[in-house]
Amino acid sequence: MVKQCTKQNSGEVVKNVQEVMSELDRWVAAHGNGQYGPADYQPLRELEIYPDNAIQQVRAEIKEFIEEVVKRGLCGRALEIGIGYYGSTHFLWSLLFEKVITVEKSPERCRAFAHRYSKFCDGLWPTSDDRSGFIFGLSSDPASVRKAYDATLRQLDLLFIDGAHGYDAVLCDWLLYHNLVRKGGLIGFHDCATDDLGQSGVPQFLRKLENGEIDGKKYSLQRIVHSQHIGIAFYECK
Numbered sequence: 001m002v003k004q005c006t007k008q009n010s011g012e013v014v015k016n017v018q019e020v021m022s023e024l025d026r027w028v029a030a031h032g033n034g035q036y037g038p039a040d041y042q043p044l045r046e047l048e049i050y051p052d053n054a055i056q057q058v059r060a061e062i063k064e065f066i067e068e069v070v071k072r073g074l075c076g077r078a079l080e081i082g083i084g085y086y087g088s089t090h091f092l093w094s095l096l097f098e099k100v101i102t103v104e105k106s107p108e109r110c111r112a113f114a115h116r117y118s119k120f121c122d123g124l125w126p127t128s129d130d131r132s133g134f135i136f137g138l139s140s141d142p143a144s145v146r147k148a149y150d151a152t153l154r155q156l157d158l159l160f161i162d163g164a165h166g167y168d169a170v171l172c173d174w175l176l177y178h179n180l181v182r183k184g185g186l187i188g189f190h191d192c193a194t195d196d197l198g199q200s201g202v203p204q205f206l207r208k209l210e211n212g213e214i215d216g217k218k219y220s221l222q223r224i225v226h227s228q229h230i231g232i233a234f235y236e237c238k
């Protein structure tokens with residue numbers, strides 16, 4: 001029996017890294033092309049289309065990030081920006097945290113995720129036990145921000161920024177949501193190693209954050225990169 005699927009009865013949140021990875025592996029195998037993001041992912045050329053990966057994370061990178069979460073004992077509330085095609089990171093956070101909220105501009109993706117989740121978890125609808133929540137709208141929409149502030153009580157253990165990847169968008173997401181994370185919580189940024197893609201502003205934003213060019217403070221970032229162009233950067237809130 002899958003522990004995560006028994007959460008409704010036991011209230012238990014799985015926190016062992018191996019268990020989490022094996023649950024995530026099972027989810028990934030059941031969706032899309034059954035694979036994680038490829039470590040040798042190359043930028044798309046014109047007219048190409050993304051492959052149908054079940055999750056956009058590279059397995060070794062997300063595993064290391066999970067280790068950082070688990071070793072700090074973070075298990076309360078998580079907020080992510082961007083659900084992706086299969087909702088695989090929402091599923092992952094639901095294994096680790098008591099409450100997970102995703103801000104996503106596409107309600108259809110969230111609804112499709114709910115059906116997939118229900119199928120995967122023996123009929124359990126993700127929002128039925130109040131541990132999953134979805135805010136439909138652009139992350140920069142004032143209503144999304146108000147809902148996130150109300151729903152998280154400004155006590156987040158994790159903020160994971162993986163929505164729009166342009167410089168302005170990442171800046172906006174960080175400015176609007178970083179104050180929701182409590183001391184000791186983590187703020188993660190996906191795609192920190194996309195420098196030469198020419199379409200992502202994540203590395204540029206992170207450099208400025210480290211140099212104190214965003215709000216005058218210098219943030220000490222850690223980077224987990226086991227791929228050519230993907231990677232996760234994060235810092236612990238002081």
Ligand SMILES: C[S@@+](CC[C@H](N)C(=O)[O-])C[C@H]1O[C@@H](n2cnc3c(N)ncnc32)[C@H](O)[C@@H]1O
Pocket residue numbers: 054055056057081082083084085086087088089103104105106109137138139140162163164169
């Ligand atoms: C890169 S995908 C997320 C991938 C997912 N975290 C994973 O690892 O599989 C980005 C998602 O963010 C959503 N998105 C893009 N810009 C957004 C915005 N400004 N506000 C809310 N959602 C946005 C897209 O619709 C898409 O579902």
